[in-house]
Amino acid sequence: MNKDLVGQILDLKRERNAIILAHSYQRDEVQDIADFVGDSLGLSREAAKTDAEVIVFAGVHFMAETAAILNPDKTVLIPDVEAGCSLADTIKAADVQSWKDDNPDGLVVAYVNTSAEVKALSDVCVTSANAVEVVSGLDQNRPIFFVPDMFLGAHVERKTGRKMHLWLGECHVHAGIGEREINSKLSEHADAEFLIHPECSCGSACLYLKPDAKIMSTEGMVRHSQTSDSKEFVVATEVGILHRLQRYSPNKNFFPVKESAVCEYMKMITLEKILDSLVKNQFKVEVSPDIADKARRSLESMIAVG
Numbered sequence: 001m002n003k004d005l006v007g008q009i010l011d012l013k014r015e016r017n018a019i020i021l022a023h024s025y026q027r028d029e030v031q032d033i034a035d036f037v038g039d040s041l042g043l044s045r046e047a048a049k050t051d052a053e054v055i056v057f058a059g060v061h062f063m064a065e066t067a068a069i070l071n072p073d074k075t076v077l078i079p080d081v082e083a084g085c086s087l088a089d090t091i092k093a094a095d096v097q098s099w100k101d102d103n104p105d106g107l108v109v110a111y112v113n114t115s116a117e118v119k120a121l122s123d124v125c126v127t128s129a130n131a132v133e134v135v136s137g138l139d140q141n142r143p144i145f146f147v148p149d150m151f152l153g154a155h156v157e158r159k160t161g162r163k164m165h166l167w168l169g170e171c172h173v174h175a176g177i178g179e180r181e182i183n184s185k186l187s188e189h190a191d192a193e194f195l196i197h198p199e200c201s202c203g204s205a206c207l208y209l210k211p212d213a214k215i216m217s218t219e220g221m222v223r224h225s226q227t228s229d230s231k232e233f234v235v236a237t238e239v240g241i242l243h244r245l246q247r248y249s250p251n252k253n254f255f256p257v258k259e260s261a262v263c264e265y266m267k268m269i270t271l272e273k274i275l276d277s278l279v280k281n282q283f284k285v286e287v288s289p290d291i292a293d294k295a296r297r298s299l300e301s302m303i304a305v306g
């Protein structure tokens, strides 16, 4: 790691009363300098309670937007404005409004991987860590529109027994992790425990095909691997999580199902861009107050559950 660069970031962070929040799919060196590393739910919670005046968000745009919605009086910076999300981009506010027009008594459940405009039209936001719990608690008599990840939606349907209208969106990284790759990796590590993120394309099928599979959020993986008796784990999600898993369980072995499961948007954030962000106060993430007020309600429901 470049000590000079890291030293400059840490000095500026102190000077500006800034905090660096990093998602678990970030580059190793970015995770290492962050004040907090976590999944979308954990990051939202940290963003909601921080006393820092500046939040540098090492993640993708919808995450920084979420931090801005929860902290209207703070400066939220994303070091690269091009860091988007293929899943969030599959759905627009007009798509949600159209479903609401057809289903006036319906409830919209939005995965946190959505734009502020989509969140503003939603009744509640969820992450993969609390989606099952949130949907379980919703009024049984009202139709539900679950957006935008169809694989997570199918997983929630199976776990809750609740039929929902699913938006057919997917994340290109997780959708590319399928049964063929999983079988191949599991045959190489027969004694390993298998951890899979519900966004993966065969996540739901795994409930039937591999009853031992642990379908869990990235944060669930971190917790489970620390307490499990297993010494080896095969992991199906974006490979950035391996850094954290290994850090918390240094005596255990973790094997990615697919080495090439890399989110290019997450990896756009570098130490150099974080330094630039603090020096130049760029790039500010702002959400218009009317959209932010509506989106905040559904986000606060999400933070309260799970």
Ligand code: SF4
Residues within 6 Å of the ligand: 025, 060, 084, 085, 086, 087, 088, 113, 171, 172, 173, 174, 238, 263, 264, 265, 266
């Ligand atoms: S891994 Fe997929 S869902 Fe996550 S930020 Fe990248 S494109 Fe979006």
